[in-house]
Amino acid sequence: GAGVSQSPRYKVAKRGQDVALRCDPISGHVSLFWYQQALGQGPEFLTYFQNEAQLDKSGLPSDRFFAERPEGSVSTLKIQRTQQEDSAVYLCASSLELPYEQYFGPGTRLTVT
Amino acid sequence: SQQGEEDPQALSIQEGENATMNCSYKTSINNLQWYRQNSGRGLVHLILIRSNEREKHSGRLRVTLDTSKKSSSLLITASRAADTASYFCATDANSGYALNFGKGTSLLVTP
Numbered sequence: 001g002a003g004v005s006q007s008p009r010y011k012v013a014k015r016g017q018d019v020a021l022r023c024d025p026i027s028g029h030v031s032l033f034w035y036q037q038a039l040g041q042g043p044e045f046l047t048y049f050q051n052e053a054q055l056d057k058s059g060l061p062s063d064r065f066f067a068e069r070p071e072g073s074v075s076t077l078k079i080q081r082t083q084q085e086d087s088a089v090y091l092c093a094s095s096l097e098l099p100y101e102q103y104f105g106p107g108t109r110l111t112v113t
Numbered sequence: 114s115q116q117g118e119e120d121p122q123a124l125s126i127q128e129g130e131n132a133t134m135n136c137s138y139k140t141s142i143n144n145l146q147w148y149r150q151n152s153g154r155g156l157v158h159l160i161l162i163r164s165n166e167r168e169k170h171s172g173r174l175r176v177t178l179d180t181s182k183k184s185s186s187l188l189i190t191a192s193r194a195a196d197t198a199s200y201f202c203a204t205d206a207n208s209g210y211a212l213n214f215g216k217g218t219s220l221l222v223t224p
Contacts, residue, residue, distance in 0.1 A: 033211065042201050042214030043156070056208065091156065098210050101146060104156035 002026070004105035006092050012111045013082045021077045021108045025094030032075050033102060034067055035091040043091055049075060082112045119202055119218040127223055132189040134218040136202030137182075143205050145178055146212065147187050151198040159187075159200075192222045 005024045013019050025032050031050055035043035036059075046065070048056040051072040060067070064083075069075040079086055089109050093102040120135045136145070147159040162169045162178045162185070169176045175188040189196055199219050203212040 031210065035212075040216070042203075042216050043212070045208075045211040045213070048208075048210055056211065059211070093156075093212075101158040101161050102212060103158065104148075106155040 004092055004094055004103050006090075006105040006108050008108060009106060010109050010111075012113060015082060015084060015112055017082050018078065018080045019082055019110065021079075021090050021092075021110070023075045023077070023092030023105060025073065025075070025092070026096075026103055027073075029094035029096050029103070030072075031095040031098060031102075032069055033093040033095070034075070034077050035093065036061075037089040037091055037107070039088075046077070046090075079110075082110075084112050086110060087112045119200065119215040121218060122216070123219045123221070125221045125223065126192055128192060128194055130192055130222075132192050132196070132220055132222070134187045134200050134220070136185045136187070136215060138185075138202075138204050138206060138213075139183065140206040142180075143209055145176075145185050146203045147174075147176060147185075148201045148203060148214075149198045150201065150217070156201075189220075192220075194222050194224050196220060197222045 007022045033048050034046040037043040045059040047067045049069045052069050064080045066078045089107040091107045092105045095102045118137050126132050144163045146161045148156045150156045160171045160176050162176050173190045178185045199217040201214045201217045203214045
């Protein structure tokens, strides 16, 4: 079946703009994760959903970052008033159940100018 | 913060040779996973090894886990140019669900 998809694949935003990144997990996957990957680094955890409930948002770097998954499937990561340090690849992953493997989407590369 | 640390940071070998990458971590884990990332396909799951397992095989991949030393190794046998990628280990330390990645090992396999 289809894997995890993310859109857009690339996003250029001017500093101060708001952006919304979308994730479509694998159908039926209960768990959904967002990670941020800076250039030359490994991904870092941002937030975790189980169905529609956001169980952990401890990795969100500031209150400008907001994530939702209102119907327990598609998720959106929103970044308000983007800053240059927000430039990174944002990865979404889903998992059927824990603690099994997480399946990653291709990521959205965000560049803030 | 990064939980796992891969070693070496970069590795260059010729096709047909074996590649070994190591990973060390700091706290207790339930399982450890290895992922591959290249620009074309994003992060791809390779293998998961549980804390009560010592060795696991999948095709040309062999993973070992030593929980007493808090370390793991990934061996790729008979490497191919298509194996060129970055390899990351990830643990579920601290939360049991969020993956903690290292900085990765960049592998270059030349024909």
